[in-house]
Amino acid sequence: MSIKGFLSNLVGKKIVMAVTGMFLLFFVLVHLLGNSSIYLGPDGINNYTQKLQSMPLFVWLFRFFMITVFIIHVYFGFLLYLENKNAKPDKYAIKKSLRATFASKNMIWTGLVVFGFLLYHLLHFTFRVISIERLNLDFMQRPDVYSMVIQGMTEVPSIVLYFFGLLALMFHIFHGFQSLFQTLGVLSEKMHPGLINFSKLFAFFVFLSYSLIPAVIIAGILR
Amino acid sequence: MMNLTLLVWRQKNANDKGRFEKYEAKNINHEMSFLEMLDVVNEELIKEGKEPIAFDHDCREGICGMCSQVINGVPHGPLEKTTVCQLHMRHFKDGDVIYIEPWRAKAFPIIKDLIVDRSALDRIIQAGGYISVHTGGVPDANAILIPKEDADAAMDAAECIGCGACVAACPNGSAMLFTAAKVMHLAKLPQGKIEAFRRVCLMTEAMQKEGFGACSNHYECQAACPKGIKVSFISGLNREFIKAQLRSK
Numbered sequence: 270m271s272i273k274g275f276l277s278n279l280v281g282k283k284i285v286m287a288v289t290g291m292f293l294l295f296f297v298l299v300h301l302l303g304n305s306s307i308y309l310g311p312d313g314i315n316n317y318t319q320k321l322q323s324m325p326l327f328v329w330l331f332r333f334f335m336i337t338v339f340i341i342h343v344y345f346g347f348l349l350y351l352e353n354k355n356a357k358p359d360k361y362a363i364k365k366s367l368r369a370t371f372a373s374k375n376m377i378w379t380g381l382v383v384f385g386f387l388l389y390h391l392l393h394f395t396f397r398v399i400s401i402e403r404l405n406l407d408f409m410q411r412p413d414v415y416s417m418v419i420q421g422m423t424e425v426p427s428i429v430l431y432f433f434g435l436l437a438l439m440f441h442i443f444h445g446f447q448s449l450f451q452t453l454g455v456l457s458e459k460m461h462p463g464l465i466n467f468s469k470l471f472a473f474f475v476f477l478s479y480s481l482i483p484a485v486i487i488a489g490i491l492r
Numbered sequence: 493m494m495n496l497t498l499l500v501w502r503q504k505n506a507n508d509k510g511r512f513e514k515y516e517a518k519n520i521n522h523e524m525s526f527l528e529m530l531d532v533v534n535e536e537l538i539k540e541g542k543e544p545i546a547f548d549h550d551c552r553e554g555i556c557g558m559c560s561q562v563i564n565g566v567p568h569g570p571l572e573k574t575t576v577c578q579l580h581m582r583h584f585k586d587g588d589v590i591y592i593e594p595w596r597a598k599a600f601p602i603i604k605d606l607i608v609d610r611s612a613l614d615r616i617i618q619a620g621g622y623i624s625v626h627t628g629g630v631p632d633a634n635a636i637l638i639p640k641e642d643a644d645a646a647m648d649a650a651e652c653i654g655c656g657a658c659v660a661a662c663p664n665g666s667a668m669l670f671t672a673a674k675v676m677h678l679a680k681l682p683q684g685k686i687e688a689f690r691r692v693c694l695m696t697e698a699m700q701k702e703g704f705g706a707c708s709n710h711y712e713c714q715a716a717c718p719k720g721i722k723v724s725f726i727s728g729l730n731r732e733f734i735k736a737q738l739r740s741k
Contacts, residue, residue, distance in 0.1 A: 270693055270737060279666075279706035280696045280733045349706055353664035356705030359596045362499075362512065363565035367715030369663060373708065448709040451723070454731025458724035 279352070282345050287452035289342035290445050296335055297438070301478055307491065311407055311415040319411045343384065350377045372444040379441040386434025393421060400424055422486040431483055439476035446471055494520050494586035498533065500545055501593045506601045512591070515545075522582040526569060527552060527559060529581055546605040554578040554718065557653030560660070561606050562593040567657035567716040575655065575718045595656050597665030599703040610656045612702035613670060619698030620691035621674040627683045642680045649677035651719040661716035664705030669713035671699050672729035673721050679732055689736035692729060 275281040306313035321328055372379070393399045394417065401421060407413040421427055447468035450456045456464060485491050496517040503510030517533050524532070527549050534544035550558040559576035563569035569579045584590065592606065600608040638646075650673075658669035675692050678684030684691075700706075707726055714723045 274693075274697075275737060277700075278693070278696055278733075279700045279704075280730060281737075283706055284730070284734065349708075353666070353705035353708065356598050356665035356703055357596065357663060358598055361562060361565060361593055361596055363591045363593075364562075365565035367566065367661065367712050369710035369712050373710045374663065376708070444709070451709045451727050452707075452730055454727050454729075454734055456724060456727040458722050461724060 279349075282349055283452045285341065285345050286349065287449040289338045289345070290449050292335070292338045293342060294442065294446065294449075297442070297475060301475070304479070304482055307415065307418060307482060308485075310491075311413070314414050314418070315407055315409075315411040318414045322412065343380070346377065346380055370444065372440040373448075376441060376444055379437040382437035383434060383441055386430065386437065389430055390434070393427065394418070400427070418482075419486055419492060422483045428483055428487070432480070435476050435479050438479075439472045441472075442475055443469055443472035494522060494581070494584070494588075496520060496529075496584065496587070497589045499589065499591045500605070502545070502605055503594075503602050505604060510602070520581055522580070522584075524581045525552070525577055526561075526563070526579040526581065527577050546603075546607050548607050549577060552577040555653060557655035560595050560608060560610070560655060560657070562591075562595065562660055564591050567595065567660040568655075568718050572715075573718055573720045575653075578718075595660035597656075597659045597662075597704070599665060599667070600656060600659060608656075610654075612704070613654050613656060613659075613667065615702060616667065616671055616695055616698045617674060620687070620694035621678070623678065623683050623687065625683070625686050636682055638681060646677050646680035649673045649680065649721065649725055652677075652717075652721050653719060655718060657716045657718060658713035658721070659704065661712040662705065662707075663710055663712065664708055665703075666705040666707050666713075667699050667702075668704075668707035668726050668729070669717060669721055669723065671695050672725040675732060676725045676728045679728070688732060689739055692732040692736050696729075696733065 270278070270281075276285065303317060304314075306317040366374070389399070393401070397404060397417075401417055404417055405413045407415070422431075447456075447464045450460075450464055498515045498517055499512045500515060501510060502513045515533055515537075517529055518536075520529050520532065527547070530545060530547060537544045548558045548560050550556040552559075554575045554577060557575075559568075561568070561576050563576070563579070568574060568576050569583075571579050571583055594600075594602055594606045595608045595610075599612040600610055602608050652670060652673035654670060656667075656670070659665055659667050662668075675688075675695055678691065679688040709723075709726075711723050714721065
């Protein structure tokens with residue numbers, strides 16, 4: 270089968286979703302690991318930022334790769350959503366969900382919320398056009414990301430948006446994580462129930478560990 | 493004996509808009525099957541000079557895959573692993589209101605009332621759901637060795653009766669469970685392995701061409717399947733598809 274044939278095949282498209290989704294999940298974990306350096310105080314996260322800024326080629330290659338993967342994931346997500354909707358034009362008067370979950374039925378919507386949240390997050394902390402005007406340097410001449418995050422996480426609208434963004438991400442991963450194993454054909458009948466439970470646990474872990482950062486800032490543990 | 497209120501989807505033909513019509517099913521014996529209950533309702537309609545409700549049925553013993561009704565929002569009704577013909581009225585209560593709808597999917601156009609055209613499934617089979625290599629005469633017992641697990645899995649997949657409940661249950665109107673059962677039934681056996689890669693590509697292409705959606709892993713299909721076909725066969729189809737891509741040049 271040619272690349273074109275693969276990309277137009279409905280199983281091929283699902284595989285594209287699964288592979289790009291897997292890379293995006295890796296990013297969510299790497300980003301979480303990077304963010305966790307905030308628990309070490311200004312020395313942790315400011316050093317981490319300085320380190321990243323000292324290798325611009327790597328950072329930009331990584332960004333380019335992630336943006337490409339993201340665009341492909343969104344494009345095929347929309348394509349499949351529209352095709353699937355088209356395949357079921359008439360709705361039932363009564364339809365009971367036997368196995369489908371809130372998460373599985375709303376992937377497009379939770380995905381869109383995550384997309385919106387990502388844009389806000391980039392404007393907030395990366396481009397700093399929302400509330401933070403510029404990134405100051407700390408006393409060791411490192412970019413003071415620590416103070417920026419502390420400031421950013423004390424604004425109520427931001428906190429609310431982060432909460433809903435993370436909630437949407439949780440539901441998205443909840444269905445997406447186990448789904449990618451099914452689509453890549455590695456799920457056996459035995460593994461199936463276990464993986465669905467693990468998927469829920471994993472999504473909750475992502476939600477909790479990301480939420481912990483604003484939580485400790487609000488609680489005044491990090492200041 | 494029980495009395496029921498039925499809300500049945502009535503539609504003259506594919507072009508008609510269709511609507512629900514209300515019928516009272518009176519003096520229904522709880523030993524009747526759901527189809528026998530409809531037979532009773534139809535006899536009354538005929539006596540009154542009205543058009544009887546058109547519905548598909550054939551063997552009435554749960555193996556032909558013809559009966560196809562969504563009963564109160566569940567394909568084949570509320571009982572697991574049961575076709576409509578094997579669903580008995582004892583599972584309903586006196587005074588129940590029952591919604592009866594046809595399978596709904598773009599690939600299954602409505603012919604009349606509860607009857608839909610499921611020939612799209614036949615065309616998926618025609619695209620590759622067969623073995624065309626010469627496999628010779630009937631081999632001696634144990635001449636072709638097949639591991640027990642593979643033989644069992646192939647038989648489990650072969651249980652699919654092609655009723656289309658998976659398509660009816662799927663929010664995407666996808667025929668993945670059907671196609672996966674057919675692909676895996678043959679891919680598990682030595683005679684079927686020879687054309688396995690070509691088959692999975694042709695059958696998934698045919699499925700798309702017929703207007704079925706893609707699989708979103710909702711797993712509604714497995715829950716609705718009267719034969720309990722497992723979604724692990726869909727995982728198997730995906731695996732076969734990936735293997736086919738890696739092999740093809």
